[in-house]
Amino acid sequence: MSPLVALVHATPAAIGPARTAFAEAFPEAELWHLLDDRLAADADAAGGLTPPLRKRMLTLIGHAVDNGADAVQLTCSMYGPVAALAGQLWDVPVHGSDETMLRELGWSRPARVGVIGSLDSAVADSARRVAEVVPGAEIVPITAAGAAEAASSGDAERLSAALENAARGHEVGVFVLAQYSLTPQWMRLEAALSTPVLSPPQLAAGELRRNLLEAP
Structure with a gap:
């Protein structure tokens, strides 16, 4: 039986990127969007x-857990602290949107990290958590003007241009995307900037697959 993964969204713009990421990294999962x-x-x-x-x-x-979800994946980075609290309330694994990405940053320990988002609050929240896992690194917060509107309307060209324009000129070791709604353009952005770009949903889906299907 396919594992049932509940994806909890704080904006409709995150649904498509999350669906795409799971299709690529965890195709066996049955997805339930809340x-x-x-x-x-x-x-x-x-x-x-x-x-x-x-x-x-x-x-x-709680609704997802009570109705049979094998795991819960949040897709909004600002709600990461709630995932940690949920882990104390239920036995079902509940993952924050960018937990896997933060662990990867902690392992690689880049000297400078660019945090790209479409909302000042999302950028500030992600930058704070990146700083916690990479102490001593210089964190460069980047709010991409026009990215929120482009993501909401599904305008891939506009979204890509907004992200590239905001990120270009920043000399960092790696860029991270603070919101799922921005991640459809991560490969294009990486190629345009010639700098690694970490995309939280792909990393999260891969880790859930390992935990649910490959763990002994």
């Missing part, structure tokens, strides 16, 4: 997580 399309906007407006927002995310996670 969406509260105000979670990202409300967190951005509040300047980060608030107790009511944490409760809303926990409610969605």
